[in-house]
Amino acid sequence: MPELYKAPIGTRDVLPPESWRHRELARLALDQFARAGYLPIETPMFEHTEVFERGVGEASEVVNKEMYTFVDRGGRSLTLRPEGTAPVMRAVLEHMLQRGSLAGAVPVKLCYHAAMFRYERPQKGRFRQHTQVGIEAIGSESPVVDAEVIAVGQRFLAAAGVDSRLLINSIGHLDPSCRLGYLEELRAYLQERRDELPPQDRERAERNPLRTFDSKEDATAAVMAEAPLITDHLCDACAKHLGEVRALLDELGIAHELSPRLVRGLDYYTRTAFEFVSDALGAQSTVLGGGRYDGLSELLGGPRLPGIGFGCGIDRVLLAGTFDVSPPPTDAYVVTIGERATQRGFRLTFELRDAGFAVLCDLAGRGIKGQMKDAARSGARWAVIIGDDELGRDEVTLRDMGTGHEEPVAFGDVAGRLRT
RNA sequence: GCGGCCGUAGCUCAGGCUGGUUAGAGCACCUGGUUGUGGUCCAGGAUGUCGCCGGUUCGAAUCCGGUCGGUCGCCCCA
Numbered sequence: 001m002p003e004l005y006k007a008p009i010g011t012r013d014v015l016p017p018e019s020w021r022h023r024e025l026a027r028l029a030l031d032q033f034a035r036a037g038y039l040p041i042e043t044p045m046f047e048h049t050e051v052f053e054r055g056v057g058e059a060s061e062v063v064n065k066e067m068y069t070f071v072d073r074g075g076r077s078l079t080l081r082p083e084g085t086a087p088v089m090r091a092v093l094e095h096m097l098q099r100g101s102l103a104g105a106v107p108v109k110l111c112y113h114a115a116m117f118r119y120e121r122p123q124k125g126r127f128r129q130h131t132q133v134g135i136e137a138i139g140s141e142s143p144v145v146d147a148e149v150i151a152v153g154q155r156f157l158a159a160a161g162v163d164s165r166l167l168i169n170s171i172g173h174l175d176p177s178c179r180l181g182y183l184e185e186l187r188a189y190l191q192e193r194r195d196e197l198p199p200q201d202r203e204r205a206e207r208n209p210l211r212t213f214d215s216k217e218d219a220t221a222a223v224m225a226e227a228p229l230i231t232d233h234l235c236d237a238c239a240k241h242l243g244e245v246r247a248l249l250d251e252l253g254i255a256h257e258l259s260p261r262l263v264r265g266l267d268y269y270t271r272t273a274f275e276f277v278s279d280a281l282g283a284q285s286t287v288l289g290g291g292r293y294d295g296l297s298e299l300l301g302g303p304r305l306p307g308i309g310f311g312c313g314i315d316r317v318l319l320a321g322t323f324d325v326s327p328p329p330t331d332a333y334v335v336t337i338g339e340r341a342t343q344r345g346f347r348l349t350f351e352l353r354d355a356g357f358a359v360l361c362d363l364a365g366r367g368i369k370g371q372m373k374d375a376a377r378s379g380a381r382w383a384v385i386i387g388d389d390e391l392g393r394d395e396v397t398l399r400d401m402g403t404g405h406e407e408p409v410a411f412g413d414v415a416g417r418l419r420t
Numbered sequence: 421g422c423g424g425c426c427g428u429a430g431c432u433c434a435g436g437c438u439g440g441u442u443a444g445a446g447c448a449c450c451u452g453g454u455u456g457u458g459g460u461c462c463a464g465g466a467u468g469u470c471g472c473c474g475g476u477u478c479g480a481a482u483c484c485g486g487u488c489g490g491u492c493g494c495c496c497c498a
Contacts, residue, residue, distance in 0.1 A: 009489075061496045065421080083498085116498075121421080124492065132498055200495090216494085266497095275498095286498060313498030337456055372458040387456055401458070 010120070010128030017327050018318075022131070024325045025314050026113045029133040029156055036152050038111035038135045039102075043087040045115065049077040054299050055086035057267025059208070066118040080117035083266070084311050085293060086300070088112065088136045093302040098139050107139035107307065116311075125284035125316045134290070136309035138297075143241050146272045146292060146308050147248030153288050153310050154254050157276055161322030164276040164287055167259035168249075170242040171210070172234045173270045174295065182233035183209060193223050213261035229260035238271055245272055264289070268296040272308060278320040287320050288312035331418055333375035334361040337368050337387035345386045348396070348414065352384075355415045376401060384414060 007013055014022055030040060049069050056063050068080035081087050088110055092098065097108050113133045120126060135152060137145045150166070157164055172179035190197075190205040190212065197205060197212075201220045205212045213224050234242065249256050256274075264273045275289035290310025297305035317323065332352060336345035345361055352359040360378050362371045368385075375383045385397040385406075396414060399406045409417050 006489080066496075118497075120496070121494095122491085123494095126497075130498065134498090204495095211496090214496090264497095283493065284497070289498065311498055316498055335457075368456050369454085369458080372456095374458085376458040383457080385457070389456085397457090399457075404458090406457090 008128075010122040012127065020327050021318055021323065021325055022314060025160060025318060025323050026131070026133055028159060028323075029312070029314070030111060030113055032156050032159065033111035033133075033135050033152065036109075036135075036148065038109045038137075038152070041088060041091060041110040041112055042114070043081075043084075043091050043112070046078045046080050047087050047090065049079040051086050051090050051300065052079055052082060055089065055268055055296055056083065060267055062118065062266065066120055068117045068119055081114070082116060082118045084112055084114060084116065084132055084134045085136060085266075085268070085307075085309055086296065088309075089138065089293075089296050089302075089305075089307065090300060092138050092305070093297060093300060098305065105139075107137040107145055109135070109137050111135040113314075123284065124282040125313070125319050127315065131314050132311045133314055134309060134311040136307055138305060138307035138309075141241075141294065141306045143244035144248060146241075146245040147252070149290065149308050149310060150245075150249060150256075150274055151252055151254060153276065153290070153312065156312065157288060157317070157321070159323075160317045162276070162278055162287055162317055162320050163280070164278045164320070166249075166254065166256040166274060166276050167262050168242075168246070168256045168272070168274040169231065169259050169262040170234055170238055170271050171230055171263060171269060171273050171291075172238045175235065178233070178235035178238055179230065182228065182230050185228050185233065186210070189227055190223075196223050210263040213263055224261065231258065231260040241271055264291050268293040268299060270294040274310075278316075280320040281316055284316065287316045328358055330360055330378045330380040331357040332359045332382040332384050333371070333378055333380035334359060335368060335371040335375060335383050335385045336362065337385075341386040341388065341391055344391060345384070348384065348386070348411065352415055352418070357415070357418055382418060 034040070049067070052067060053063055062082050067082055069077060070079075071077055092108055092110075095101070098106070102108050111134065114131070115129055116132050117129050119128060122128065133156075135149060137149055150168070154166065172182065174180060186209045190209055194202060194205070197220055198217050201212060201215050201217055204215070210230075212220065213227075215221065215224070231242075246256065246258070262273055262275065269291040271292040271294065273291035275286045277285040278287045279285065281287065288310055289312075290308070292306070292308040294304075294306035296307065297303060334345040334349045334352075336342040342362075349359050349361040360375075360380065362374060364370075366374060372383065380401055383399040383401055385399060390396050390408075393408070395408045395410045397406050398409045398414070398417060
């Protein structure tokens with residue numbers, strides 16, 4: 001540890017001007033979400049570890065080995081949130097939002113912009129701390145909610161200039177007539193062709209058969225190409241639900257591909273699963289992903305409370321998309337010569353700021369030349385120059401930094417002149 | 421947790437294979453030319469634990485080992 005001032009592995013500082021893009025992109029997201037009726041919610045950065053163990057699922061990779069878990073001074077096991085859905089559901093249950101302050105709102109619609117933490121090996125588009133924006137709609141099973149959530153995500157990505165494809169699937173619900181029955185069939189199939197799988201995938205096939213579809217091994221892909229598909233084994237209700245979601249997407253003209261091999265890693269997902277993938281991200285192709293989690297509330301000990309939502313990594317959106325914004329322009333820079341002028345100029349700086357302008361002044365005791373240079377560096381449109389000559393006439397010299405043209409302006413008229 | 425590649429000024433990089441005087445360039449930065457004027461130009465200037473630790477050697481940025489960090493991929497995910 002030779003360097004004390006070095007960010008921990010997998011974390012990074014977002015510096016200007018990139019920090020400006022981050023901020024504005026998050027603002028764009030939250031604005032769009034708000035227009036669709038999703039209200040901002042802030043949950044703690046950490047939760048009781050059990051919220052994730054039970055909500056996300058102890059078998060999942062995320063909970064298994066990727067959580068930042070610590071014991072606080074009171075002996076409680078706490079975990080920095082690795083994802084946004086379980087904490088939001090926990091908050092909805094704790095405050096009984098569906099009956100309390102948001103009574104009558106069915107579903108309860110919430111959105112967030114928050115840091116997530118996962119102890120993973122860093123890679124392109126993947127960090128141990130990253131920021132997500134996301135929405136959750138809790139309290140309705142209607143396929144219209146699914147379609148709305150997906151469409152809100154699609155609109156956001158479009159606005160952020162991300163070129164992506166939408167993959168959608170249904171993974172059914174936990175019942176022998178649906179996912180459980182299918183899993184049995186899939187297991188039997190994998191057992192039958194076990195010898196054809198690479199060792200790594202054999203283990204996976206047993207532990208989490210659905211995930212075998214994700215393998216990038218050619219041999220495995222060949223086996224999975226002929227495997228039974230969940231889409232063909234959904235119960236009538238789940239199949240109908242998926243069909244209705246797709247019809248609504250068609251209604252909006254949102255292109256999507258049925259992807260029977262799309263599976264999600266977190267245990268709480270039921271029925272609709274979807275993700276938007278981009279080719280611009282290397283191995284981390286998912287830029288926005290989500291799905292329905294009708295069983296989550298009960299896993300947390302709550303009543304039956306269906307929901308659906310998505311999470312979207314804004315670091316990835318920035319990497320994959322074309323979203324860009326310019327930093328706010330500087331309107332004026334107050335240049336002063338001499339002590340009296342410095343005092344008067346300092347006051348003018350704040351008078352102009354109070355009037356709504358972006359105004360800078362020297363904070364380093366520079367001479368006029370240094371101040372002019374600083375003014376140019378700041379991109380200020382105007383230099384407001386004040387020296388003894390100006391003070392004597394109760395005016396300033398206003399210099400147009402673009403053309404170099406200068407004109408005298410009375411102190412009281414500066415704000416008005418800047419406005420033109 | 422596993423594997424490939426990489427670590428030289430604030431930034432982008434040369435030098436390294438074939439160890440040897442004060443380790444370079446461009447950009448950025450500072451000063452002066454212009455004692456009240458930037459962006460151009462000219463002249464000058466400052467800047468590096470050559471990632472870190474150890475080994476080989478008379479001598480290491482250069483060779484070797486380890487380590488830390490970055491990057492890309494596996495796993496998994498936003």
